[in-house]
Amino acid sequence: MSKIKLLNIVGARPQIIKSSAISRAIRTGFSDLITELTLHTGQHYDRELSEVFFDELEIHKPDFNLGVGSARHGRQTAAMITGIEEVLLEEKPDGVLLYGDTNSTLAGAIAASKQHFPVIHIEAGLRSFNKNMPEELNRIISDHASTLLFAPTNAAFKNLIHEGFRPENSPPYTIDNPKIYLTGDIMYDNSLFFAELAERKKSELLESMSLERNKFVLATIHRDINTDDIRRLEAIMSTIKQLAEEYMMPFVIPFHPRTMNSLKSGLVNLLEDLRKSKHIRIIPPVSYLTMTFLEKNCFMIMTDSGGVQKESHFFKKPCIVLRRETEWIELVANGTVMLADANPDLIVHAFEGYVQPGIHLDYPGFYGDGKTSEFILKEILMLFES
Numbered sequence: 001m002s003k004i005k006l007l008n009i010v011g012a013r014p015q016i017i018k019s020s021a022i023s024r025a026i027r028t029g030f031s032d033l034i035t036e037l038t039l040h041t042g043q044h045y046d047r048e049l050s051e052v053f054f055d056e057l058e059i060h061k062p063d064f065n066l067g068v069g070s071a072r073h074g075r076q077t078a079a080m081i082t083g084i085e086e087v088l089l090e091e092k093p094d095g096v097l098l099y100g101d102t103n104s105t106l107a108g109a110i111a112a113s114k115q116h117f118p119v120i121h122i123e124a125g126l127r128s129f130n131k132n133m134p135e136e137l138n139r140i141i142s143d144h145a146s147t148l149l150f151a152p153t154n155a156a157f158k159n160l161i162h163e164g165f166r167p168e169n170s171p172p173y174t175i176d177n178p179k180i181y182l183t184g185d186i187m188y189d190n191s192l193f194f195a196e197l198a199e200r201k202k203s204e205l206l207e208s209m210s211l212e213r214n215k216f217v218l219a220t221i222h223r224d225i226n227t228d229d230i231r232r233l234e235a236i237m238s239t240i241k242q243l244a245e246e247y248m249m250p251f252v253i254p255f256h257p258r259t260m261n262s263l264k265s266g267l268v269n270l271l272e273d274l275r276k277s278k279h280i281r282i283i284p285p286v287s288y289l290t291m292t293f294l295e296k297n298c299f300m301i302m303t304d305s306g307g308v309q310k311e312s313h314f315f316k317k318p319c320i321v322l323r324r325e326t327e328w329i330e331l332v333a334n335g336t337v338m339l340a341d342a343n344p345d346l347i348v349h350a351f352e353g354y355v356q357p358g359i360h361l362d363y364p365g366f367y368g369d370g371k372t373s374e375f376i377l378k379e380i381l382m383l384f385e386s
């Protein structure tokens, strides 16, 4: 079999991290069969949202960077589609690898499917059933433009079947005869791979931040519903401040620039109060190894992130999700994630529940065996054998 050429499309922080799992698997087991190229749309461009991950996770630097930057959805996605199409026509890859649900995923799906390049969607089938979320539209459209769809959970696999995908399809697979797989989660591969390294490389962090192991809360907030609606952001941040002070519990909050911008423009006084509170540590976005270390050593997580709520499970930490719904419904059913929206009463109630002494929580293995990337690559190779 001759070597195949895959084009990775990334753009936002979590996609760069996800692609590192696939890159590592190619490097260590498939380099004689697969050539990998990476296109970065430039959706995220600040060093701490992009370059830091290429350096730390030893991913090869992007072969192409479109530099699209920030803009409204239409303008940003259109610029990406234009740039991706040029690269596709020049490079003619055998397949295009897409991750998750960002505008970069959507642009890749449209550009590749319209030019008849097979789309391979990793993290397919996740649904929030809330089409007001930009990510929900991105997921649905990307899935329906794909030839191979890798669903990370049972729920995601079932969602695809409900939308008409047929698990019994047989090769040759095409956009009109797509193949759906139930796999694990490549982010679990990453967490297993990096957990020990994070512990070794970042162990001085607790002392430098005056934190004690298992005695702080890690919080992240970046979803547009929480940053662009100042009332929601105020409700969340005031509740965090109240809990931090009442329980004398440090909260470490690496802020996405979007959240910091909203606080600076609409909630200056609250930001000042948060900065003055001795229990609250507002810090810039951190690298993946630092984040892994903080997740591993915290007591509890509060987040509106998709990736972070799952990592709470990998590291066996209870998690309060600052949204009304989640795509990772198995975590809610398991009782280790509680949905609290931006509602102070629900947040406090969830927090009080998880700080109960003697509370027993289980963290079953929902996300595969840590070798999902290898499984995905084997299946991709079969597409080109058939």
Ligand code: UD1
Pocket: 012, 013, 014, 043, 044, 045, 046, 049, 070, 071, 101, 102, 103, 104, 134, 135, 222, 223, 224, 257, 258, 261
């Ligand atoms: C995007 C994804 C979201 C994902 C998140 C991961 C979409 C629609 N959203 O959200 O699904 O969870 O990435 O972090 O694709 N900004 C900077 N520096 C940067 C990038 C952005 O300051 O390097 C600021 C800009 O003010 C920008 C805002 O953040 O307008 C939002 O950036 P954008 O990429 O549109 O969406 P995210 O909120 O990052």
Ligand code: UDP
Pocket: 013, 014, 017, 220, 222, 254, 255, 284, 285, 286, 287, 288, 289, 291, 292, 304, 305, 306, 307, 308, 311
């Ligand atoms: N992350 C990170 N540094 C941070 C915040 C998050 O490395 O300051 C990592 C986190 O560990 C996870 C991923 O980024 O692997 C999640 O990305 P994000 O929350 O931005 O997006 P989502 O998963 O919600 O799409």
